[in-house]
């Protein structure tokens with residue numbers, strides 16, 4: 001066997017393992033956006049825990065290989081268990097959520113300087129060799145933009161849904177339209193838009209301040225004929241929860257954001273059961 005055919009065989013074997021893993025996962029969702037910093041990881045983490053609270057078995061794959069933030073935002077800064085003998089990886093479980101991220105395996109503060117094929121390879125391995133087992137939902141938190149990771153996740157995960165996160169401001173909406181069109185091109189059957197950072201309720205006077213505007217995401221979703229899933233306000237406690245590794249939806253105190261995440265998960269359920 002020459003080098004080319006050995007490589008082709010190992011890709012074929014990996015694809016088979018991915019297929020076997022996916023058979024056990026009912027719903028697969030990718031979370032992405034055209035723009036950085038709009039709240040993809042915040043949405044992925046809080047949505048994963050909302051679905052978990054509704055008695056689903058949920059996994060969260062941190063597919064942002066060079067900027068992995070899921071461990072920080074969930075407090076899951078623990079390496080997964082690697083079973084070398086079997087070529088398997090056991091994901092770390094944090095408050096019942098199965099999490100796979102490259103972050104805990106990297107030395108602190110060191111950059112991961114990997115070109116696209118290596119990053120895509122890592123995502124494939126997370127799908128093929130991580131023991132996700134039976135899941136109702138597997139969510140993938142993707143990096144910003146429409147690059148290699150989005151392509152790999154869409155091709156290998158075969159997601160039934162893409163969630164595109166945007167802020168209501170024009171500069172994010174422009175990039176969000178590209179992301180929606182990418183999801184359409186990739187034939188992801190259901191596309192939903194989440195508008196994040198939609199208005200800030202002033203803690204002093206209770207008035208809403210539209211820092212980034214409001215309503216733009218919903219208008220864009222209608223215009224592009226895709227689903228609108230919900231509008232998440234800016235809340236201090238959301239940011240504090242992210243920084244402390246305690247997602248806001250796990251807090252006992254009710255919040256507007258937790259309420260919205262329940263609406264979003266209800267909308268997703270409805271769309272996926274249609």
Ligand SMILES: Nc1ncnc2c1ncn2[C@@H]1O[C@H](COP(=O)(O)OP(=O)(O)OP(=O)(O)O)[C@@H](O)[C@H]1O
Pocket residue numbers: 033035036037038039040041042043064067069142143144196197198232233234235236238239240242243
């Ligand atoms: N609704 C919100 N209210 C308050 N803070 C928020 C909200 N959504 C996100 N944030 C904060 O904004 C910052 C960016 O969010 P996040 O990291 O989720 O964005 P991202 O799109 O995943 O970024 P990247 O493109 O770097 O992956 C974080 O500090 C997060 O805590």
Ligand SMILES: [Mg+2]
Pocket residue numbers: 040041042064069141142143
């Ligand atoms: Mg992120």
